[in-house]
Amino acid sequence: MALPFIAHSPLLQEADLIKIVRSGDPVRQGMVRLTRDLLRALDERTAEGFVFRTDLRLRPDPGAMPLAIRINAALTYYESMGQNWERAAMIKARPVAGDIALGDRFLAELRPFVWRKHLDFWAIQDVHSIKRQINAHKGGSVIAVNGHNVKPGRGGIREIEFFAQTQQLIWGGREPGLRTPRTTEALAALAERGHVEPETAKALCEAYGFLRRLEHRLQMVEDQQTHSIPQDDAAVDRLAVFLGYPDPGQFRDDLLARLRLVEDHYAHLFEESPSLSGPGNLVFTGGEADPETLATLKGLGFEDAGRVWSVVSGWHHGRYRAVRSTRSRQLLTELVPTVLDLLAKTREPDQALVKFDSLLAGLPAGVQIFSLLSNNPRLLELVAEIMGSAPLLADRLARRPSLLEAVLAGDFFDPLPDAETLDHELQEALTDAQDLQDVLDLTRRWANDRRFQVGVHILRHKGTVDDNGRALSDIAGAALRALYQPVTDDLARNHGYLAGSSLAVIAMGKMGGREMTVSSDLDLILLYELPPEGGQSDGPKPLDPPRYYARLAQRLINAVTAQTAEGTLYEIDMRLRPSGNAGPIATSLSGFRRYYAEQAWTWEHMALTRARVVAGPEDFCKKVTASLHHILTRPRDPDVLLADVAAMRRRLHKEHPAKSIWSVKYAAGGLIDAEFLAQYLQLREAAEHPEVLATATQQAFANLADAGVLDAGLAAQLIEATRFLRQVQEALRLTVGPAFDADSLSPALQDALAASAGTDSFAALRERLV
Numbered sequence: 001m002a003l004p005f006i007a008h009s010p011l012l013q014e015a016d017l018i019k020i021v022r023s024g025d026p027v028r029q030g031m032v033r034l035t036r037d038l039l040r041a042l043d044e045r046t047a048e049g050f051v052f053r054t055d056l057r058l059r060p061d062p063g064a065m066p067l068a069i070r071i072n073a074a075l076t077y078y079e080s081m082g083q084n085w086e087r088a089a090m091i092k093a094r095p096v097a098g099d100i101a102l103g104d105r106f107l108a109e110l111r112p113f114v115w116r117k118h119l120d121f122w123a124i125q126d127v128h129s130i131k132r133q134i135n136a137h138k139g140g141s142v143i144a145v146n147g148h149n150v151k152p153g154r155g156g157i158r159e160i161e162f163f164a165q166t167q168q169l170i171w172g173g174r175e176p177g178l179r180t181p182r183t184t185e186a187l188a189a190l191a192e193r194g195h196v197e198p199e200t201a202k203a204l205c206e207a208y209g210f211l212r213r214l215e216h217r218l219q220m221v222e223d224q225q226t227h228s229i230p231q232d233d234a235a236v237d238r239l240a241v242f243l244g245y246p247d248p249g250q251f252r253d254d255l256l257a258r259l260r261l262v263e264d265h266y267a268h269l270f271e272e273s274p275s276l277s278g279p280g281n282l283v284f285t286g287g288e289a290d291p292e293t294l295a296t297l298k299g300l301g302f303e304d305a306g307r308v309w310s311v312v313s314g315w316h317h318g319r320y321r322a323v324r325s326t327r328s329r330q331l332l333t334e335l336v337p338t339v340l341d342l343l344a345k346t347r348e349p350d351q352a353l354v355k356f357d358s359l360l361a362g363l364p365a366g367v368q369i370f371s372l373l374s375n376n377p378r379l380l381e382l383v384a385e386i387m388g389s390a391p392l393l394a395d396r397l398a399r400r401p402s403l404l405e406a407v408l409a410g411d412f413f414d415p416l417p418d419a420e421t422l423d424h425e426l427q428e429a430l431t432d433a434q435d436l437q438d439v440l441d442l443t444r445r446w447a448n449d450r451r452f453q454v455g456v457h458i459l460r461h462k463g464t465v466d467d468n469g470r471a472l473s474d475i476a477g478a479a480l481r482a483l484y485q486p487v488t489d490d491l492a493r494n495h496g497y498l499a500g501s502s503l504a505v506i507a508m509g510k511m512g513g514r515e516m517t518v519s520s521d522l523d524l525i526l527l528y529e530l531p532p533e534g535g536q537s538d539g540p541k542p543l544d545p546p547r548y549y550a551r552l553a554q555r556l557i558n559a560v561t562a563q564t565a566e567g568t569l570y571e572i573d574m575r576l577r578p579s580g581n582a583g584p585i586a587t588s589l590s591g592f593r594r595y596y597a598e599q600a601w602t603w604e605h606m607a608l609t610r611a612r613v614v615a616g617p618e619d620f621c622k623k624v625t626a627s628l629h630h631i632l633t634r635p636r637d638p639d640v641l642l643a644d645v646a647a648m649r650r651r652l653h654k655e656h657p658a659k660s661i662w663s664v665k666y667a668a669g670g671l672i673d674a675e676f677l678a679q680y681l682q683l684r685e686a687a688e689h690p691e692v693l694a695t696a697t698q699q700a701f702a703n704l705a706d707a708g709v710l711d712a713g714l715a716a717q718l719i720e721a722t723r724f725l726r727q728v729q730e731a732l733r734l735t736v737g738p739a740f741d742a743d744s745l746s747p748a749l750q751d752a753l754a755a756s757a758g759t760d761s762f763a764a765l766r767e768r769l770v
Helices: 028-043 071-081 084-090 100-114 122-134 157-171 183-192 198-222 233-242 248-269 291-300 305-316 326-344 349-362 367-375 377-389 391-399 401-407 419-429 436-459 465-495 545-561 589-598 602-608 618-632 638-655 671-685 697-706 712-735 747-756 762-769
Strands: 019-021 068-070 503-508 522-528 612-615
Touching: 019 028, 019 071, 019 100, 028 068, 068 071, 071 100, 084 100, 084 157, 157 183, 157 198, 157 248, 183 198, 198 233, 198 248, 233 248, 291 305, 291 326, 305 326, 305 349, 326 349, 326 367, 326 377, 349 377, 349 391, 367 377, 367 401, 377 391, 377 401, 377 436, 391 401, 391 436, 391 712, 401 436, 419 436, 419 465, 436 465, 436 712, 465 503, 465 545, 465 612, 465 712, 503 545, 503 618, 522 545, 522 589, 589 602, 589 618, 602 618, 602 638, 602 671, 612 618, 638 671, 671 697, 671 712, 697 712, 712 747, 712 762, 747 762
Parallel strands: 019 068
Antiparallel strands: 503 522, 503 612
8 A cells, every 4th residue: 555655756765664464364474574574675776776765654553453443443543543643644545555445445444534424523633643743843944935934834834735635634534525635626515515715715726836846856866765955055046947937036035935834724723723733843653753742842951862763653553551542641741841841940840851751651541641731731841840850749640630630729839728628628538428438439539639739749849848747747647537436336237336445546646746748647646545344346256356446447557558549548557656556556545554654665755745536426535645745844853864865776777777968868867856855855854844745856855945944046056957857858759759869850850859948059058968
């Protein structure tokens, strides 16, 4: 099969071919070898020159299909993944050698793909988007003489062909008389049927003939396949003479007049199209990368232009589920130039593209999200920013693209509300829940939306590290409180309730101190109150209190950590409970008091300074809070306390040695040291000054200063240092991910990290950490 140019070919065009073989043909491998031999015979330059340059990249899915394609495989491809540009190419296709009857059969069976029975006005947008990729029609190169490319350039041959082919695709399904492969015949037929003004068709036909003659002369000069007019004036003058112009100036005038005429008619056809193109040539069809496209990608800022071309070409060929429908590919074709332009403006364009590709790979379908991005340019800008600057958010977005819908909320960039408002908001979201599974999914959806919101706030430098930590901790608290009662009620269906008894959830660590980051898990302790008279639960399968609360605790943990259709909520760490992993998953309050009075290590008392009750019945929560206060305010031997804290710090240094100053948690003078100092001072002073207690490290230093047991100036320095270290930690987790090597960071990512940490430069950030 011959495609556009050999089918109706000017002088030195490539021969675009497709080799079709019968399905089930036992000699197909031989056909592949025969095809290679044929290409070599046509392509190979000898002393007598060559026959034709050939190109098989217009065959279906050239990156995956063999050179000789079974007819059924080709038809299946076009029916399921064929694009409008391939429909346009097939207008000019005809069988030229071999089994002509097989070629005719192939084209006959392909007719419904090329010629749609319904009016196909979307083809206007789709074909025009291809033209904008080839050469940025709005904002791209200007019409000129010297150096102008008369084929894909503005006002050139390709615009005349697209003008005709687009309208053939629109009307040809209902009007067979428009199904001609020749451009000039198509223009005449369109005029005859009233789809194009006769004057327009006549002018475009004349311009087409002029530009084709010019193209022939250009190729004859050097016996090269070129479409560009020379850059220097002398060469242009010689070309004019070759074309029969005695006055080179007249040639320039005639060329410019025709280019502008073509451009005007083409622009009129597509005048309603959105301007989504980027600068330069962007062509992703065929099996091999277009050199001008690679140059454009390099110019945009991509380092590995070949890899970028391969990735984007894969989108166009329907490699992912999201781009296998015609509509989704149409939408993505429109978006590609803008996507590449935005990704190129990020700090790491190549990595940003990899992240965006992961996003597409994970989409179950593309139409909805591509339409969303197409209609919301600022949303597309945010996606590009995330892909280029926030790997953690990019990974979350790839796993759950529906997070983008949250960005459209009017308050997305506003500060998050307080904990009470978040509780109310989540309860409203759960109104329609029919069962526990609905509760799990809706809670995850709400929490993930809100956490993504905070992550974007961090990326955009909205709010302080204290604001972000409180918001993330309040989101987690709201989620635990929302799950508490539905999980309890679900357990009660089989095991009933325990009268006079309750369960409380204690947040420890970063959640307890309301200092969570975007990647924090939950450190929890679960306490229950024994019923005053003992006994068992009142359900059909009664349980005694320890087993009842062990079941309830495990179900609550599962409700938080289980993977559902909406993903997971949080990871949970229970190692801070009495006796650690060796202890029961839920502990009675009396057992908890006894453990801390008789068995707990000093480090466990230190950890308890961060304890905060976050879920459970109000009366029992007050009892637990009072018990925590009692444990923390008992008198302590300051020397023993100091020795124990120092020993614990040495142990941590041995178990978690800091690899560099960027290990802001474990490095000398890092967050662990700040937290240990605050915890030590609180335990030392709380018996006489209970007002020093605070779950947040910075607030603890402030309380210690207010109580007069810590110098106010030193406290201020400690508060500021702790806040800075938290900000650096927050920036590291968001912008560079866990595998962080400062020496391998590009200057762009160093700047991003410095900006997120609130410093003017990476050098200033490093100096301040030291």
